[in-house]
Amino acid sequence: MTDTVLADTSTAPSEPPRERRIVTAIPGPKSQELHARRLKVVPPGVHSVLPVYIESAHDAILRDVDGNQFIDLGAGIGVTTVGHTQGPVVEAAKDQLDKFLHTLFTITPYESYVRVAELLAEHTPGDFEKRSVLVNSGAEAVENGVKIARKYTGRRAVAVLEHAYHGRTNLTMAMNFKAAPYATGFGPLAGDVFHAPSSYPFHDGLSGAEAAARTISYLEKHVGASDLAALVVEPIQGEGGFMVPAEGYLPALQEWASANGVVFIADEIQSGMGRTGAYFASEHFGLVPDLLLSAKGIAGGLPLAAVTGRAEIMDAAQPGGLGGTFGGNPVAAAASVAVFDLIERDGLLANAARIEKRLKAGLSAIAERFDIIGDIRGIGAMVAIELVQPGTASTTKAPNAAAVGALAAYAAENGVLILTAGTYGNVLRFLPSLAITDEQIDDALGVLADGFAAL
Incomplete structure (x- = not known):
């Protein structure tokens, strides 16, 4: 498994350190306590993919109430495109x-x-x-x-x-x-x-x-x-x-x-x-x-x-x-x-091309090792992989939703938030903010590669 990165704790609380950090089980005890409160007053129709409760965020990092920090590859489903809590x-x-x-x-x-x-x-x-x-x-x-x-x-x-x-x-x-x-x-x-x-x-x-x-x-x-x-x-x-x-x-x-x-x-x-x-x-x-x-x-x-x-x-x-x-x-x-x-x-439009190149290169390297990645697609900071059943990428392309769910869960447990998508539930989508760094992308891809190996 990729080593969990320890962050520089000297950074001001209002701006989380720029690394992934896991210090408790996911979800942690404070998140679990909040979730118990939530279940009494919020209907199940308002579902949360990952019940970790966020305390602060900056650029491409989310920090939860237990002190865990996640590389955010979802950006609130494409909302914080310029990054969390940008000063201007x-x-x-x-x-x-x-x-x-x-x-x-x-x-x-x-x-x-x-x-x-x-x-x-x-x-x-x-x-x-x-x-x-x-x-x-x-x-x-x-x-x-x-x-x-x-x-x-x-x-x-x-x-x-x-x-x-x-x-x-x-x-x-x-x-x-x-x-x-x-x-x-x-x-x-x-x-x-x-x-x-x-x-x-x-x-x-x-x-x-x-x-x-x-x-x-x-x-x-x-x-x-x-x-x-x-x-x-x-x-x-x-x-x-x-x-x-x-x-x-x-x-x-x-x-x-x-x-x-x-x-x-x-x-x-x-x-x-x-x-x-x-x-x-x-x-x-x-x-x-x-x-x-x-x-x-x-x-x-x-x-x-x-x-x-x-x-x-x-x-x-x-x-x-x-x-x-x-x-x-x-x-x-x-x-x-x-x-x-x-x-x-800040010339952020150019960052999208940088992110696409980095993501697709890393995902292509993973695809060479695991034949369940049937397709890599997208433009800019809007990239996805479609997962298929083993050995079907060039034939039936049968959807593999189970692998998507397992990978998203593994990534979350190790400090990376990845979204799922697809009509058949077999797509992992990457929607990072344009503020994400190459180092954060590489770290997240390392976690994902470990997740594939663990399937």
Whole structure:
């Protein structure tokens, strides 16, 4: 087993040492005590993957209440993309806290909301005039994107792709490909949502053109373009398993959508805000979405989300038709402005390429030793491995969810937080912050390699 690294305890408590450190069983006694309290007041539907209770965090390190420190390869599922407790972001939020916490932008507005909208207009693909509405969560952004598209087109239907994940609200549950656990028993679900075949190169073997033809054929036959308001796609699918579509697939879908008056919506809630080495993953595929949805990393850990799109589409909603009590909260908006500034100031987009190179090299070395790694994929700091049953990587590619669960548990016990994903539960996904160091990546990969050897 890789040796547990002992940290320099002279570092200030507000900034955990930058190494992995395990000093108790996982979870430790204080976490277990907190968990017992939690079970009495929090329902089991609010499940925690790893019941260790966090006391502080900085950059790519989490410290729990027992003093254990974890290399964080999940970043709150892609939220703390610039790193935990980054100084400029924290200071911007603190400064706003001293001014005012809330007025409701639709009653008495404020500058930071406007500035976030300006930055989104500047950094999302397309040089046309744009508008943004700020909301609270990714699912709320999806709901508003669909609402706006329906208003603009006067059409009813919404199309999504297989293996998609879009949220836990009534509409977004219907848009998810996988029902359990997100929708099981929560019906009836929203109607007029259609699931089209997607591009999954590891399994379908189709070229981008072939996969796009299959998707378009489904949409034309099962929905009909004249009834379709929006096609919602994740440029890189998140919860579905970090599927990177075959070359040419997404541009072909956008071309078809544009030709048929269908609003093309890019759900960049997980893939956006610098995670892939571009502000938004759409840029890697040459996409210029009509509407783009952002959340997660947009405010460095505070709740904020947005729908950004072509002015003529966004302007279709009547006054009062968009908004919400907490949408574009001034503290979250101030933090978001700081996140944009930090990405530019520290050149964080370049870090994504560094992280991808380091992760893929290390994972490839592990794959040479263990034949259950069927695929390594992803862009920037958004990388995944798909695990298959032994000896099936070139044949049936049968999913190996048991190995994923065992590896995630082993990593956690040894101070590394790794997320699982995939329609079949057989994907390990790596979503580190752009502040993670090469040394932390190598240490985490060493733990993972030991986990494979222990299977």
